[in-house]
Amino acid sequence: MGMKIxxxxxxxxxxxxxxxxxxxxxxxxxxxxxNKAHVGHAMSALVFDIIRRYLMYxxxxxxxxxxxxxxxxxxxxxxxxxxxDPFELAEGYIEEYRRQLEQLxxxxxxxxxxxxxxxPQIIAMVQGLIEKGYAYPAxxxxxxxxxxxxxxxxxxxxxxxxxxxxxxxxxxxHKEDPLDFALWKAAKPGEPAWDSPWGPGRPGWxxxxxxxxxxxxxxxxxxxxxxxxxxxxxxxxxxxxxxxFTGKPFARYWVHNGMLQLGGEKMSKSLxxxxxxxxxxREHDADVLRLMVLNSGYRNPLTFNDEVIEQTERTLERLKxxxxxxxxxxxxxxxxxxxxxxxxxEETREGFIRAMDDDFNSAVALSxxxxxxxxxxxxxxxxxxxxxxxVAQGVLRELAGVLGLRLQEKTEESHAADPFIDLLVExxxxxRKQKLWALSDLVRDRLAALGVILExxxxxxxxxxxx
RNA sequence: GGCGACGUGGCCAAGUGGCAAGGCAAGGGUCUGCAAAACCCUGAUCAUGGGUUCAAAUCCCAUCGUCGCCUCCA
Numbered sequence: 001m002g003m004k005i006x007x008x009x010x011x012x013x014x015x016x017x018x019x020x021x022x023x024x025x026x027x028x029x030x031x032x033x034x035n036k037a038h039v040g041h042a043m044s045a046l047v048f049d050i051i052r053r054y055l056m057y058x059x060x061x062x063x064x065x066x067x068x069x070x071x072x073x074x075x076x077x078x079x080x081x082x083x084x085d086p087f088e089l090a091e092g093y094i095e096e097y098r099r100q101l102e103q104l105x106x107x108x109x110x111x112x113x114x115x116x117x118x119x120p121q122i123i124a125m126v127q128g129l130i131e132k133g134y135a136y137p138a139x140x141x142x143x144x145x146x147x148x149x150x151x152x153x154x155x156x157x158x159x160x161x162x163x164x165x166x167x168x169x170x171x172x173x174h175k176e177d178p179l180d181f182a183l184w185k186a187a188k189p190g191e192p193a194w195d196s197p198w199g200p201g202r203p204g205w206x207x208x209x210x211x212x213x214x215x216x217x218x219x220x221x222x223x224x225x226x227x228x229x230x231x232x233x234x235x236x237x238x239x240x241x242x243x244x245f246t247g248k249p250f251a252r253y254w255v256h257n258g259m260l261q262l263g264g265e266k267m268s269k270s271l272x273x274x275x276x277x278x279x280x281x282r283e284h285d286a287d288v289l290r291l292m293v294l295n296s297g298y299r300n301p302l303t304f305n306d307e308v309i310e311q312t313e314r315t316l317e318r319l320k321x322x323x324x325x326x327x328x329x330x331x332x333x334x335x336x337x338x339x340x341x342x343x344x345x346e347e348t349r350e351g352f353i354r355a356m357d358d359d360f361n362s363a364v365a366l367s368x369x370x371x372x373x374x375x376x377x378x379x380x381x382x383x384x385x386x387x388x389x390x391v392a393q394g395v396l397r398e399l400a401g402v403l404g405l406r407l408q409e410k411t412e413e414s415h416a417a418d419p420f421i422d423l424l425v426e427x428x429x430x431x432r433k434q435k436l437w438a439l440s441d442l443v444r445d446r447l448a449a450l451g452v453i454l455e456x457x458x459x460x461x462x463x464x465x466x467x
Numbered sequence: 468g469g470c471g472a473c474g475u476g477g478c479c480a481a482g483u484g485g486c487a488a489g490g491c492a493a494g495g496g497u498c499u500g501c502a503a504a505a506c507c508c509u510g511a512u513c514a515u516g517g518g519u520u521c522a523a524a525u526c527c528c529a530u531c532g533u534c535g536c537c538u539c540c541a
Contacts, residue, residue, distance in 0.1 A: 011471095030541085031541065032540075044541035047541090072539085074539065074540095156470075158537080159469095225541095227540075227541030229535070229540055231471095233536095256541095291490095295489085296479075296480055300473075301473080301534065301535080307478065308479055308491090310491080311479060311490075313491095314492090315479090321504075363482095363490095364481055366490080367481070367489035367490080369489090374506090377506070378505090378506065380505075381498095381505055381506050432500080437500060440500095441500095441501075455504050456504095457498080458499080
């Protein structure tokens with residue numbers, strides 16, 4: 001049974017077939033870098049990272065392109081406000097975002113093209129569109145002739161005739177039709193500009209993605225992704241430009257993630273209700289955000305608030321609980337129980353693949369992971385030794401890894417304290433033997449305050465780091 | 468106003484015609500000096516009102532509510 005993937009273009013789940021067998025060409029719209037990235041950007045990055053990782057797990061060779069829009073009105077405006085160079089401003093945010101994606105365990109893209117590095121290709125494409133009659137220059141601007149494209153509106157389900165009321169012409173624009181959109185914008189005084197056949201200017205927002213796709217992935221691609229707020233006008237315009245230029249269908253599957261909701265509203269820069277990635281990672285493990293994303297359908301809105309974060313922290317703890325070693329004094333599992341655990345691991349893997357094959361249903365995939373968590377913990381309670389748990393824990397790590405979860409118990413540097421904690425635990429065991437409960441509780445409480453959890457059992461005491 | 472999505476136990480959330488996944492919280496139990504963890508057990512008339520069907524959370528209509536896009540947005 002093959003994979004199914006929901007296509008915004010047809011509004012249906014479709015069988016996944018690539019243009020070239022075994023290879024996936026995938027493009028995701030990245031951020032406009034005029035400010036710090038927020039957790040909504042992270043959600044989108046995580047969704048497509050999960051999709052990419054799963055495609056790789058299923059044996060595809062994935063070429064993954066995510067762009068940076070590094071020149072536009074907002075960047076210029078903000079740079080002027082701060083009195084800095086717009087390119088340096090963009091560069092700073094790009095570097096910061098890259099670091100954050102790494103912290104979020106998002107695999108680096110095959111290419112990270114930028115608008116400013118794609119100018120010649122953009123100019124060539126605009127030129128081509130003019131020659132084919134799909135675009136026209138006007139006072140140093142170049143516009144796309146929307147009514148010339150009969151398919152326009154296919155992705156967003158809009159009809160050109162019904163869009164009149166929404167469209168408008170800004171002061172200083174010279175459109176033939178209010179629906180037309182800019183491919184190239186003439187430079188105003190003091191703005192960054194590149195020479196072009198139409199005079200100095202810079203690219204419009206939509207054309208850069210078309211040009212980058214063409215440059216790095218070719219005329220046709222398998223998956224084009226982004227937030228569902230990009231469906232109109234951005235992706236609609238991308239389709240119009242690219243298909244008018246090449247005469248071929250552009251992306252096979254259009255994939256859009258739902259918006260992250262903060263206080264019941266979309267988190268966005270313009271609403272000002274945002275939590276930056278930096279702020280989130282200061283307080284929480286990157287796995288927490290990823291788990292929040294995994295726990296619900298990628299196409300639905302994601303509830304983001306303190307209560308859900310708290311719940312997810314605990315969910316992550318449960319997932320990790322299965323990776324703990326055997327209990328002290330374990331005698332080993334009987335053959336029957338050992339066989340059951342191995343069988344559950346296989347069942348979990350199959351269920352996981354079945355779920356993810358169905359339009360990346362990560363919530364159901366997770367539920368299978370939790371079946372395995374329960375089975376492993378049951379086995380441990382029943383006296384399994386580490387060797388008994390090894391295979392099942394390996395499967396859990398493998399599948400969690402496919403989702404991009406790290407499930408790390410502790411950081412490298414904390415290893416230095418290990419022998420001292422062992423020593424404290426040993427001393428406390430003596431205290432307990434002598435029934436000096438107040439003292440032994442003090443040791444436990446003080447260690448807990450330092451993030452070290454002690455757990456007593458009949459056979460002895462185990463300890464672990466809290467996060 | 469136009470287009471679209473959604474409303475499932477206290478919370479998050481799968482499921483889109485055939486007895487309602489999973490996680491968190493809560494209550495009870497096992498274990499424990501106490502605690503923690505783990506394990507076992509417990510819970511849903513699927514927004515409301517009609518309709519179609521042998522059968523509906525799932526399809527159709529209406530109502531109420533929430534959200535997104537239509538302007539820069541992941």
